[in-house]
Amino acid sequence: MSDRSDLLLAIADDELFLGWRNSEWTGIAPFLEEDVAFSSIAQNEIGHARALYELAARELDTTADELAFDRDADEYRCAPLVQLRRLEWARTIARHWLYETADEIRLAILKASDDSEIAGIASKIDREEAYHRMHAEMWVERLLATGEGRARFNDAVDELWPYALGVLDDALRPELRERVEERLGRKLPDAEPVPRGRHETELRQLWEEMTMVRRSAPTGARW
Amino acid sequence: MTTDEVWSALAEIPDPEIPAISLVDLGVVKSVEIEGERVRIELTPTFIGCPALERMQAEMATAVEELGGEPEIDVVLDDSWSTDRITAEGREKLRAAGFAPPSPRAAGATTLLELQRGVFRCPYCGSADTTLENIFGPTPCRSIRYCNACRQPFEQFKTL
Numbered sequence: 001m002s003d004r005s006d007l008l009l010a011i012a013d014d015e016l017f018l019g020w021r022n023s024e025w026t027g028i029a030p031f032l033e034e035d036v037a038f039s040s041i042a043q044n045e046i047g048h049a050r051a052l053y054e055l056a057a058r059e060l061d062t063t064a065d066e067l068a069f070d071r072d073a074d075e076y077r078c079a080p081l082v083q084l085r086r087l088e089w090a091r092t093i094a095r096h097w098l099y100e101t102a103d104e105i106r107l108a109i110l111k112a113s114d115d116s117e118i119a120g121i122a123s124k125i126d127r128e129e130a131y132h133r134m135h136a137e138m139w140v141e142r143l144l145a146t147g148e149g150r151a152r153f154n155d156a157v158d159e160l161w162p163y164a165l166g167v168l169d170d171a172l173r174p175e176l177r178e179r180v181e182e183r184l185g186r187k188l189p190d191a192e193p194v195p196r197g198r199h200e201t202e203l204r205q206l207w208e209e210m211t212m213v214r215r216s217a218p219t220g221a222r223w
Numbered sequence: 224m225t226t227d228e229v230w231s232a233l234a235e236i237p238d239p240e241i242p243a244i245s246l247v248d249l250g251v252v253k254s255v256e257i258e259g260e261r262v263r264i265e266l267t268p269t270f271i272g273c274p275a276l277e278r279m280q281a282e283m284a285t286a287v288e289e290l291g292g293e294p295e296i297d298v299v300l301d302d303s304w305s306t307d308r309i310t311a312e313g314r315e316k317l318r319a320a321g322f323a324p325p326s327p328r329a330a331g332a333t334t335l336l337e338l339q340r341g342v343f344r345c346p347y348c349g350s351a352d353t354t355l356e357n358i359f360g361p362t363p364c365r366s367i368r369y370c371n372a373c374r375q376p377f378e379q380f381k382t383l
Contacts, residue, residue: 033357033367040359047272047363051300120301127302127332127383128270128363134335135358 004115005056006077009067010196011106012052013078014167016068017203018099019045020210021082030089041096041132048125055117069214073207074199081163083200093143094156097136098164098180103129105175106168140183157184165193224290229255229262232286239275239282240362243320246279250308253299262292267304269383270363306383317380318346323368325380333382338366345370346377353377 001009023042029035053064060067081099086092107129110122143149157180164180165173173193181188213221233255234247246252253265264283268276280296287294306325309317314324323346326333333341338358342351350372357367358381365378 033359036357036361036367037359040363043272043274044270044363045272047270051271054300117300123302124271124300124304127305130332131358131381134333134338137335138358 002059004118005059008052008056008118010077010079012049012056012067013076014082014099014103015045015052016049017076017078017206018082019043019049020206021085022096024085024087025092037135038092041135044128044132048128051121051125055121065214069211073204076199076203076207077196078203079163079167079196080194080198080200081160081167083203083206084160084163085202085206088156090143090149090152090156091160093136093139094153094160095163096132097140098157098160099167100129100133100136101179102164102167102172102176104133105172105179109172144184154184154186158189161188162191163194165191166195166198224257224262224292226255226257228290229257229264229287229292232290233264233283236279236282236286239278240364241317241320241322243322244309244313244316246283248310248313248316250310250313251279251304252283253303257292260291260293261295262287262290263295263297266296266298267301267308268298269304271300272363304383306380309380321346321377322365323377323379325382328382343368343379345373345375347375348373 019042022038022045025038026035026042029038049068050064053067057064057067081095084095086095104126107122107126111119111126113119113122140153143153161180164176168176177188230247230252233252234245236246238244238246238249241249249269251267251269253267254263256263264287266276266280266283276298280298283296284294305328307328309324317324323343326341326343338355343353344351345353345368348370350370352371353368354371355366356369356376360367360378364381364383366381367376368379369376
């Protein structure tokens, strides 16, 4: 597999898994606006995954659906940050904000790529992600505004910080640290990044759920 | 069959999610080329995950077949669509249907401050005294705002 399809799959897997995790709030978010927001964000992320899988599929002579659902659980390249299942609001917001911040840094590099297909899709994705970032920022502002919100949010960021570092390559991690520390107004501890390629137990659970229909109807389900 | 005829046929297809405007008004038709019987149309999607995309493709293909052509609808995944591609006529149709049209991109990407404090006019009464209720709405392309003057919630097309 080329470096190009390896990169496309890593990002597509991030977006697919995060989209799936975000969709777990559909119907049970703390209030209706967030039900709508997280469902929309999930839809966007899964759309991004599809577009990236399609680019990779052309090169690998397969289809987006096969890449999304027919690989073995061990073959996914998503960062551990998006594998975690944390149905708790402060952690959901912390992951959302950390991921979007890391993703913005990654997309800025891809938008400047000399590969016009990658630059084009990255630029289109980034314009949608801008709204996710605004949504995340609104929540960071809200949580940091009260004592309890601040305490819960800071705990969540501390727990997820080593995972957030793992979303990016070595070279881009200092930029992430700078942005996150600046927004929080405090230093974050030196942490060993939880690297891409490591599989949390939740990955297999999510994979089981996500691929259930494909595995039960291998020749294709008809509705 | 001429390209003008194809464009006219496409201008009759309503957007699946906001039928008040056509696919041409929405700006998703990037190009139309004819070579003999073959009609190649480039479709540039609004939001990447838009579930209406397949339906748009199918309806464009049907429109071409009705003109006697062989359709080839290519979805381009570049950055060519933006809300600036919505035609002037399309913007007015949106407003008349109760959707506030997007602000132009000229001023650069929208910021959170602009969404919260910016001037967004109510499509019903025209008042600029409106507040952001939710960045997200019934489809990815819309936000929800509330008009303090006529006390009516309304959908605002996101600037993209």
